[in-house]
Amino acid sequence: MRFANLEQLIRLCEKEAVTIGQLMITEQAAETGKTDQQVILQMTEYYEVMKEAVHKGIESEMQPRSGLTGGDARRVHAHLQQGVPSLGEEACTAMAYALAVSEVNASMGRIIATPTAGSCGIIPGVFVSSQERFGWSDEHMVQGLFSAGAIGYVIANNSFVSGAEGGCQAEVGSAIGMAAGALVELRGGTPEQAVHAVGLALKNTLGLICDPVAGLVEIPCIVRNGFGAVTAMAAADMALAGIRSVIPSDEVIDVMLEVGSMMPEKHRETALGGLAQTPTGKRIMKELYEKEEG
Numbered sequence: 001m002r003f004a005n006l007e008q009l010i011r012l013c014e015k016e017a018v019t020i021g022q023l024m025i026t027e028q029a030a031e032t033g034k035t036d037q038q039v040i041l042q043m044t045e046y047y048e049v050m051k052e053a054v055h056k057g058i059e060s061e062m063q064p065r066s067g068l069t070g071g072d073a074r075r076v077h078a079h080l081q082q083g084v085p086s087l088g089e090e091a092c093t094a095m096a097y098a099l100a101v102s103e104v105n106a107s108m109g110r111i112i113a114t115p116t117a118g119s120c121g122i123i124p125g126v127f128v129s130s131q132e133r134f135g136w137s138d139e140h141m142v143q144g145l146f147s148a149g150a151i152g153y154v155i156a157n158n159s160f161v162s163g164a165e166g167g168c169q170a171e172v173g174s175a176i177g178m179a180a181g182a183l184v185e186l187r188g189g190t191p192e193q194a195v196h197a198v199g200l201a202l203k204n205t206l207g208l209i210c211d212p213v214a215g216l217v218e219i220p221c222i223v224r225n226g227f228g229a230v231t232a233m234a235a236a237d238m239a240l241a242g243i244r245s246v247i248p249s250d251e252v253i254d255v256m257l258e259v260g261s262m263m264p265e266k267h268r269e270t271a272l273g274g275l276a277q278t279p280t281g282k283r284i285m286k287e288l289y290e291k292e293e294g
Helices: 006-016 020-032 036-059 072-081 089-106 122-134 138-158 168-186 191-203 221-240 249-262 279-293
Strands: none
Touching: 006 020, 006 138, 006 191, 006 249, 020 036, 020 138, 020 168, 036 072, 036 089, 036 122, 036 138, 072 089, 072 221, 089 122, 089 221, 122 138, 122 168, 122 221, 138 168, 138 191, 138 249, 168 191, 168 221, 168 249, 191 221, 191 249
16 A cells, blocks of 8 residues: 555545545555456445345344344334434434444344454444435445545554454444544545544544453444444544544554553453453353353
């Protein structure tokens, strides 16, 4: 890739008068030796999987083997149908869709890791709900996915996207930043505004630990995806309104690396700390192990 950080990404886009998504298509094609059309087709297939997961999670009762979770997406969706939720229709829909994809993942369904399975609901939740609201084409959404991919590429190469390495800030936090920046671009914002959205989003998740109860990507992972979709939309609106990340987004990514590196191991996807080690978390883990052994 011709860019290693978000500042370089902005400058390239400005120099070539292209969006982040358009630039990433060119870069991805050069990196893989494929044509632009081939990489676009592959991303289109990924988006189809995302949409399928959203609808499956809303229309079907998801039943993870653990029995710990399932049905929350449909509960939120039903709440949405009953009246005007506190969040408003658009944000509540995104939240329901993000929960839906995460529940599909917990039920061993097919999802796209964006950037990981633990954060798989955030981008689909934001993208599919926004597409329905604004009537955007699939082609437009795919452009947005390339924008999210460029942002994720920078984060992954300068910090973490793995909860085992950097905590949940690396998984859910990265996905929120990717979704926020891409949504800015989908709504006609500039590359600079998109990058400010990334910084605004990431600052709000710094230090978030990874503490899955019983080691499963369910509690609290699923609800964090729901909250993450809403946060991404808020960050996008802030950036489109002209709010800037006072700390440059690349520096925020550097801080994510610093914080994650200093995070105790028990707070990095080991289920040895945080919510996993509360009395209820321990009881759930004990009951699950006894059920497996029985």
